[in-house]
Amino acid sequence: MDKLIPAIAQDWKTREVLMLAYMNGEALQKTRETGRAHYWSRSRGKLWLKGESSGHYQEVMEIRIDCDQDAILLLVKQEGGACHTGYRSCFYRTIDGQIVGDKVFEPEDVY
């Protein structure tokens, strides 16, 4: 598994979809080894431990794979919020710009 595949992080209790990021084989291996979600950052071109700068780690409770084996679903316990904007989920807006998510921290307090 060298190519990048999309990985959805979902809150394992509330079932809220928190974010979508990408994994390569190394990210998946590190996630399984450590129990904390790791992704491949396309913008920075490097492995990324979610929470490494914010402390908002994702404890991985279960890893699922889809029928075609080209997408991953992580069921996680999310520390703080998943989104760097301070919302619990990165999907905090409708496509028309209405805010529907919950803000759970102030980014300037965290980064």
Add this chain to the structure above:
Amino acid sequence: MDKLIPAIAQDWKTREVLMLAYMNGEALQKTRETGRAHYWSRSRGKLWLKGESSGHYQEVMEIRIDCDQDAILLLVKQEGGACHTGYRSCFYRTIDGQIVGDKVFEPEDVY
């Protein structure tokens, strides 16, 4: 929006993640116009109305976009099952191969 971006379909009531597919601008426009999820099929290289062959349409209740505007979340009412294998969700297996999803139809009855 000409590039493909990943779109997650989630059951709007149970919050089960059903599938991940891809959208381009045309797929998103058709989805908004018709209220039924349309995707871009990468394997067939064409626009795809989810359910066109199975009858398992997705009625779109809400469309969300993520912080970076490069992923979409559809909250849908799913007719039948989302997965061509007969499971409600394409994420019916753990990464270790354990079946955790519900089978809701027999593919040979549908396709």
